Amino acid sequence: MNTDILRIPAILALISLLAACASTPREEPAFEPSPPVVPAAMPAAAGTIYRADADVRLFEDLRAARVGDILTVQLIEETSASKSANTSTSKSTEATLANPNIFGRPVTRNGIPLLGGTLEGDTTFDGAGASNQSNSLEGDITVTVVERYPNGNLRIRGEKWVTLNQGREFIRLAGIVRPFDVGPDNTVASTRIADAQITYSSRGALAAANRMGLFARFFNSLWSGY
Numbered sequence: 001m002n003t004d005i006l007r008i009p010a011i012l013a014l015i016s017l018l019a020a021c022a023s024t025p026r027e028e029p030a031f032e033p034s035p036p037v038v039p040a041a042m043p044a045a046a047g048t049i050y051r052a053d054a055d056v057r058l059f060e061d062l063r064a065a066r067v068g069d070i071l072t073v074q075l076i077e078e079t080s081a082s083k084s085a086n087t088s089t090s091k092s093t094e095a096t097l098a099n100p101n102i103f104g105r106p107v108t109r110n111g112i113p114l115l116g117g118t119l120e121g122d123t124t125f126d127g128a129g130a131s132n133q134s135n136s137l138e139g140d141i142t143v144t145v146v147e148r149y150p151n152g153n154l155r156i157r158g159e160k161w162v163t164l165n166q167g168r169e170f171i172r173l174a175g176i177v178r179p180f181d182v183g184p185d186n187t188v189a190s191t192r193i194a195d196a197q198i199t200y201s202s203r204g205a206l207a208a209a210n211r212m213g214l215f216a217r218f219f220n221s222l223w224s225g226y
Helices: 003-022 205-209 214-224
Strands: 070-097 117-148 154-164 167-177 187-189 194-204
Touching (some): 070 154, 117 167
Parallel strands (some): 070 187
Antiparallel strands (some): 117 154, 154 167
């Protein structure tokens, strides 16, 4: 039997595996926009001027308020944290034992006291530590209202993908917004979002090059305890 024929399926399987590893990752279905809720049309009564399915609104608030509406979130995230600690301790101990007298005479040898002595000890400790961390994220992302709570608050969710050469950058955002915090231009600051979950990351060749390898992560977690 020709061995070249047997090698073809193996080569095809290897090519398929490599293609699957190199394929562009898909967006998470959980962040897909929610379609708006379409209300059921009321039957038109004969002889009336007003019709529920063909009304003309003289004015309307353009701010998001219903499921399926969109609003723009202004990312204004800036955090800074610093911590320092200094510890200094010292302890000094001294004990003196006088040479006792036995039968009225000190215990000596060649005039040197045998049972007398002095014990001294000093202990000191100095420690210092410092830590600093800062983060900043600015930009805009338009999200969708996915749920309206009974108290009127809106649960929002959305993502934005940008493809740049050999990588894809994305921003994901989810949280809860009060309708009163939405501005007249249908924007809200990220600092006004409750339970905010903001993710900014990238995928692709450049992101993979900056990521630790599988074996390195395994041994690093094994010895470091993470």
